[in-house]
Amino acid sequence: MIKDSNTEHPYQIYNESCYQLPGIKNESIDAIITDPPYGIGFQAHEWDKALPDRQIWEDCHRVLKPGGYALVFSSIRLMHHLMLHLEDSGFRIKDVLMWVFLNGMPKSRDVGLDIDKELEVESTKIGTYNYVQGYKKGGADSYRTADHYTEAKKHRYKPASEEGKEYQGWGMGIKPCYEPIIMVQKPISNGVSVAQNMLKHGTGALNLEDTRLPYESGEEGKVGHNPHPKGRVTGNVLRTDPFEDGYDKFFLVPKVRQHADDFNHHPTKKPIKLMKHLVRLVTNENSLVLDPFTGSGSTGVACVRDRRIFIGFEQDAGYATIAEKRLSSTVQSLKEEQ
Ligand SMILES: C[S@@+](CC[C@H](N)C(=O)[O-])C[C@H]1O[C@@H](n2cnc3c(N)ncnc32)[C@H](O)[C@@H]1O
Structure with missing residues (x-):
């Protein structure tokens, strides 16, 4: 188990490096949900300069129960390396989910203008536009105060x-x-069935029941003779807009705007709605979830809100403090709701 978990205080954040996962016992974790450094030097952050050492995936394999799932965010550019690291550490690749959003920014510029520069020709001015340096706060239309x-x-x-x-x-x-x-699974031991593994460890299958996507009104009649009352089974593309034929349904979650919270300045925080969906997919109530790369604690917030127990490692003291603050206020609001 974790160092001192209990349901009164359903999370622990360790402000230390995750390597070796110190203090975490073998086969004690039900699921791992993590957003590690992508290795692309995002916004020149030092911690994103390289992919994590493969060692951490061996550590994760050690602490995960047989049949347990891990969901690992990645970048399109380096996911092939990460998948090999995971496979070489003993995991079985089960799927690759696509988190689809519509608010990503292309990293591009007009090559025609670059060519002008190369030829030392002055490009032609054709007008002006308003350039906003900074980030939107909360609501769609408001901006932070002038110092931001x-x-x-x-x-x-x-x-x-x-x-x-x-x-x-x-x-x-x-x-x-x-x-x-990337969705991976620690293999179930040879000769053990999924049912036997579930009975022994509570791991080995996906929680499709709690991640079904409800039908749009009137849509139920279109999906066959015996529609499930809770909706469709979730897909590996996470977006909700129905396709033209009205058949497929996904789960849409936009990216979080930076500085959406006053105190959370983590540059790559993930949406809680997305994290809750992922947490539900691979766990049950009271499951123990590990995030070795906690950042500002989005996995933890989703876990605690849905009554899972969370353990996280974050090496940066500032981010660990933000995560602690978010987690403790989540616990507080759950208490007030009771
Ligand atoms: C992509 S961010 C996670 C963001 C998180 N999903 C959120 O919503 O805030 C990855 C985090 O891993 C942390 N990190 C990098 N190497 C680490 C290590 N060896 N041990 C613990 N944390 C580490 C970084 O400081 C960074 O905050």
């Missing part, structure tokens, strides 16, 4: 050289609309 953002008029340009004009509008990247979440 600056707004400036910027010039809009078009290429002036003949070569630049030829490549006007060409760029380096398309708009990112999803992040992969």
